[in-house]
Amino acid sequence: MTKVFVIGLGRMGRGIVKNLVKKGYSVLGYDVSPRSYELLADITGFRPAALPEAREADYVLLTLPTARELLGVLDEITGSKGVIINMTTVGLDDAKAAASKAASMNLRYLTAMMEGGPANAETGTLTLYVGGPVEVYNSSLAFLRDVGNPIYVGSHEAATTIKLLSTAILLANTAILAEASQALLRLGLEPDLLVKALSSGGADSAQLRSRLPMMLSGLYKDVFSVDLGVYVLEEAIKAARALGSDYTPLLSQVVELLRAARGLGLGSHDVAEVAEVYKYLTSRRS
Structure with missing residues (x-):
């Protein structure tokens, strides 16, 4: 055996x-x-x-x-x-x-x-x-x-870099979903209907199907922590720059968003809870 x-x-x-x-x-x-x-x-x-x-x-x-x-x-x-x-x-x-x-x-x-x-x-x-x-x-x-x-x-380097950049894409997708979630909530529609509508079009993604429902309901599962997200994004940016790709403005913005979530005490929570950062900022403007 x-x-x-x-x-x-x-x-x-x-x-x-x-x-x-x-x-x-x-x-x-x-x-x-x-x-x-x-x-x-x-x-x-x-x-x-x-x-x-x-x-x-x-x-x-x-x-x-x-x-x-x-x-x-x-x-x-x-x-x-x-x-x-x-x-x-x-x-x-x-x-x-x-x-x-x-x-x-x-x-x-x-x-x-x-x-x-x-x-x-x-x-x-x-x-x-x-x-x-x-x-x-x-x-x-x-x-x-x-x-x-x-x-x-x-190579070991290729496997590592692909993983880092794949997760960076995941996190960027999560960030735009969190941003959109606040407007979606104000439509007054059922979360299941919103997810069904968006997943039937060009916005569909694994993150939309798994994390947008959490954002709309406020019920989160801890799968991938904000702290780990910050680490991976920082390493993804370093890897991109090591390959000569120095211009990473979007990833830099996403890592700042996750740092803000960490600053609100969400470091050990799932990255879907970056939606709470938008909720907090929206409430302060109201």
Whole structure:
């Protein structure tokens, strides 16, 4: 039986664990928070384990909070026999540093940036932007297809940059939806009707269908935090500039909007709650 070790059992890591257990993998995992283990206690086929056990796994998935944990955990899995797959969202400089460190340790290492949320992780429907040695990718392809939909883009840097810019587009879309939501609310129509109308035309998007209903109802689900949005946008702008694309006025405006949301105490809340910034500013003008 193929053995998988997941390091980092937050919402995404737990979703991946549940998906892989259903598909017949032997899954072990580690997290610094005991609460993470409690949330997986009823999952038959999963076992909490100490980090050294990761060295014996066929695949080690890294789903960590930040680059600091990513770079630190590589030291803990020296001598791993399996393929190390980093799925942690990091900036371009940190992605390069992690790949370089893995190479110096002779690890078989891939970057697989995730697109999608915890529900996609649990159903195995994540989009994965994968970079790294093509021979490692090819040998891991069947496994990656059990995790999600892998798209090989060549280098670690390309996988990271595509992820950053994809999320930047998502956040810009969320920002315009938040801005439009205040006018939409004043039409006095049912939220379901508004979403149906807009999703039937050129404005349709995944964010419109998932986050506009939250904005119109005021009932939010925490999926992607404002704090993480600020980090990703800052790193996306840095990546764009590293590629020679220095003019990023729209992304700069969106990051300022998210910083304003953070200033209102919404840092840990979902990015959909930037609508509350517009609501606050509108109320001050009334």
